[in-house]
Amino acid sequence: MRSSSSGSFAGASTAARRLGGRAALALLPFAVLITAFLLVPTLSLIWGSFHDSKTGAFTLTNYSYLQHPLDLVPFANSLELSLASTILGSVVGLLIAQAIVSSRRPLVQEIATTFSSVAANFAGVPLAFAFIATLGANGLLTRTLLNSGIDLYSGGFKLYSVLGLTIVYAYWEIPLMVLVMLPPLQAMKPSWREAAEILGASRWRYLRSVAIPILMTPFISSLLLLYANAFGAYATAYGLTTGFVALVPIQISNLINGDVSYDPGQADALAIGLAVIMAVCIGGRAILERRSTRWLAP
């Protein structure tokens, strides 16, 4: 036993040694690509955010958006949209996930998870146009409701508003929630509920003392994922509005592509603001995942 394990160690180090210096060389392509297309652009973005795009002199004016309430409107809108679509997506997504688990039909489960994956991946321009055909000014649902006496658009609804975008974003937020919450919900053992009932716990007591504490970590973690996904999304919002909505990603693209508003320095500074928000969400998720409850281990 002992000799075989020490033998395998010697062998492994032989295998590793045989790789020689070529091993480090083989990591080079990865390092070069990541440096060239991720690290250097990120550094140049940080540098650009602190320099005037015309003169190249050091400046903080690119960050002046942090001081002017009007310049913070895109942040307020993005915040509202992300919050609304996270709440909608998480509540409905959790309901659907629990419905899938409660149905206990392998077929329902199979169809629902496959469709959730398709819907969660079906974002961007195609999704935007699918919703224009549905809820746009001439959309199918809009016209159907109009025929039955409900005029959405004169009632103040716009697909291009924060409310409209929330409905569209939910199309990928809900299935994402379903896919993220299904595994923990499936890991809840029926015997836990039985044990609680035998000990005399009511349904509510079971939820409060068993289910909610176990599911809290994955739930909060998925909220952060949904929030970051909505905040950083660009393609869907642009497809719906072609740039005429004040959201952070849209504002950034207008600043680097627009003729009138061209200001790369300010785009860099806004992008840093966005990156900070994304980092908080993703960092929070990483911390939560590390202390993910042992109850849900497969």
Next chain:
Amino acid sequence: MSNPSITGEATEEYLATVVAGAEAVRKARRRTNRRSRVPLWATLVLLVSAVYFLLPLYATAVFGFSTGKHFTLQPLWDGLGDDGFHSSLQLSLFYSVVTTVLALAVVAPTAYLVELRFQRLRATIEFLTILPFVIPPIILAVGLSAMYGINSPVNLIASSWAPALLIGGYFVLTVPFVFRAVDNALRAVDVRTLSEASASLGAGPTRTFLRVIVPSISLGLVSGALLAFTTAMGEFTLAALLGYATFPVYLLNINGYEPRMGEALVLVSFLITWAGVIALAAVARRAPGTQIVRGGPM
């Protein structure tokens, strides 16, 4: 509390408890089994959400497959015959295939070497693979255009190296998924022992990797490839902001002046997403734990 097996009185008491406990378990089980019919609320939730998710697809089909009054597939044939459709789809296929091949060729050896020899680099590489989530496509686009754009130190966009810029960007976007897929597969096999056995039989490191490791992680490579391919096929943000006329960019433009044709092609795009997810689900069935959704802002 005395040990129930010592005194007769306690034994009877104990027996009563056991009987009561068994009764409670039976009751709880029966209650669980009675729930084997799909609960009404679950049926309702699943039906209502099915309507929400299918309606936009139906509306797209109604709009795209009609002349305004009658059903016709003409817009679809027009779209499929359009030169812009062909060239943009070809461009998307080109970028997707090159990105997929590059990502596999670079990430797979890197993940293997990290697992075998450079465990100390694991934390760094894992951080690098989360970074693209913190830096969503909209920020990466700003960074890439700051570094390699028209007014930048290295003007790649206007050079014959322009395709390399988008490929590099797509590489960065797909690295997290590909790395995770390959790494999961690598951890499921005993990389050390396999490499050592192969080396002791006289194979060099390259041969070991290609003839021993690659076949044993083939499912991971396939799922990584599918994730990379579908990501690149549907990517809009980088392509649009850096100025590449890929399929999603074409889809946005065509909807401006040929809306029916555009909506018909939206369904084509949906079918592409669908095919990718079905293929991933098929892989996931054989290799549990396969990721079938990207879960990053687009």
